[in-house]
Amino acid sequence: MDVFRIEGPIRLSGQVVVNGSKNASLPIMAAALLAEGPSTLSGVPNLSDVRVFGDLLGQLGCRVERAANGDVRIDATKVDNPVGDYEIVRKMRASICILGPLLARCRRVEVSMPGGCAIGDRPINLHLRGLRQLGAEIHLKNGYVIAQTPAGGLQGASIFLGGSFGSTVLGTANVMMAATLAKGRTVIESAACEPEIADLARCLNRMGARISGIGSPRLVIEGVDRLQPVEYEVIPDRIEAGTFMAAAAITGGELHITNCRLDDMMAVVDKLREIGVTVEAAEDGCSVAGSERFRPADVTTQPYPGFPTDLQAQFMALLALADGNSVVIEKIFPDRFMHVAELNRMAADLRKEGPAVIVAGVKKLVAAPVMASDLRASAALVLAGMAAEGTTTVNRVYHIDRGYERIEERLNPLGAKIHREDAPAP
Numbered sequence: 001m002d003v004f005r006i007e008g009p010i011r012l013s014g015q016v017v018v019n020g021s022k023n024a025s026l027p028i029m030a031a032a033l034l035a036e037g038p039s040t041l042s043g044v045p046n047l048s049d050v051r052v053f054g055d056l057l058g059q060l061g062c063r064v065e066r067a068a069n070g071d072v073r074i075d076a077t078k079v080d081n082p083v084g085d086y087e088i089v090r091k092m093r094a095s096i097c098i099l100g101p102l103l104a105r106c107r108r109v110e111v112s113m114p115g116g117c118a119i120g121d122r123p124i125n126l127h128l129r130g131l132r133q134l135g136a137e138i139h140l141k142n143g144y145v146i147a148q149t150p151a152g153g154l155q156g157a158s159i160f161l162g163g164s165f166g167s168t169v170l171g172t173a174n175v176m177m178a179a180t181l182a183k184g185r186t187v188i189e190s191a192a193c194e195p196e197i198a199d200l201a202r203c204l205n206r207m208g209a210r211i212s213g214i215g216s217p218r219l220v221i222e223g224v225d226r227l228q229p230v231e232y233e234v235i236p237d238r239i240e241a242g243t244f245m246a247a248a249a250i251t252g253g254e255l256h257i258t259n260c261r262l263d264d265m266m267a268v269v270d271k272l273r274e275i276g277v278t279v280e281a282a283e284d285g286c287s288v289a290g291s292e293r294f295r296p297a298d299v300t301t302q303p304y305p306g307f308p309t310d311l312q313a314q315f316m317a318l319l320a321l322a323d324g325n326s327v328v329i330e331k332i333f334p335d336r337f338m339h340v341a342e343l344n345r346m347a348a349d350l351r352k353e354g355p356a357v358i359v360a361g362v363k364k365l366v367a368a369p370v371m372a373s374d375l376r377a378s379a380a381l382v383l384a385g386m387a388a389e390g391t392t393t394v395n396r397v398y399h400i401d402r403g404y405e406r407i408e409e410r411l412n413p414l415g416a417k418i419h420r421e422d423a424p425a426p
């Protein structure tokens, strides 16, 4: 298990290119199940989560390969084992997004329940409710979801997908993908509006689906008889882009960030500017310049277009160095605060109060050995390590590899001093 040794403080400067979106790639890879034949996806980042998902599709019967040019080819001609195995799903909860397309394709499927993770429970009640309203017969057995379509196949329906934390991103993906091959019209009210879901919908329409209302909370899907394999390029990763923006800010550096769509990041850019970070739009992305000190700001995570929960940890690290107190409220995953104790080990002054954390700004962070717990918390620890005085050791770096492609190889040329080492034997 690797560790990162991060020397600080450093100042980042230069240009960085944002990769394709992990959270668009995974459901779009699942969408390939809906068409018999080879689909080719470009811009898919080479991440451990993507590799695991490819292994899962392979277990279902697909042929999955990454071409020399980086494209991911998924041949779903043969999907003869419609079982999403626990051993894979437990490692990567996003695997649940095979459920909708697999059911629409194979009519009877078994997919392991995802189980919980460091950021909280990962219930799928909304996924199942939506698929049941399309006519699926679903029961749970030995930790698996067993789903079957009725004799006449799935039927379009009007479905409300809102839950107590807003909509569901992958629940919308599952129901929308299943609805593309249902008979008749499906309306999904309170659908997720995340850009990744809009990207999935555009890809499905490219495959022959008939989806309207893309990007809005009301999706209308006219069922069709079949979908065609597709060639498609996924959108840039707005969470990776936001992480690089926070990295420029926290190190007081300046980055030119390309392949990023500011229109998908208005809440993030607005918050950076409130904190006192300069963000200037450019032809192909933006330039971000940090400053010596930051203004405090309150952050509340919301469904899109609100401030994304996937950048909460990174911005908490940034606000830890602000001149004053900030309040961070997590409304999507209330337990998503595993990074708080670790940042406090680095001399941050953070106090959890229910679904909120009071961030009392400090003058500096101090290096310490810290433990990564989940993908975005580990990104926050890397940011803090680059700003802290001394050498920070981040343990369990595999968490960050799930969502960032060799992040040290992209940050070091910009001035970071991050060394990946094998962890000492326990």
Ligand code: EPZ
Residues within 6 Å of the ligand: 022, 023, 024, 026, 094, 121, 122, 123, 124, 125, 126, 127, 128, 163, 164, 165, 166, 167, 168, 169, 170, 171, 196, 309, 310, 332, 333, 334, 375, 376, 403
């Ligand atoms: C997606 O997860 C993302 N993952 C997450 O990113 C992201 O944090 C999340 O959306 C919210 O934006 C991928 O796209 C692969 P949800 P998802 O269903 O779809 C509750 C990252 O770091 N809920 O939108 O699993 C749920 O508990 C990852 O890249 C139900 O109650 O999230 C949560 O509180 C982490 N019942 C809220 O809704 C359900 O049936 C939002 O969850 C489903 C969800």
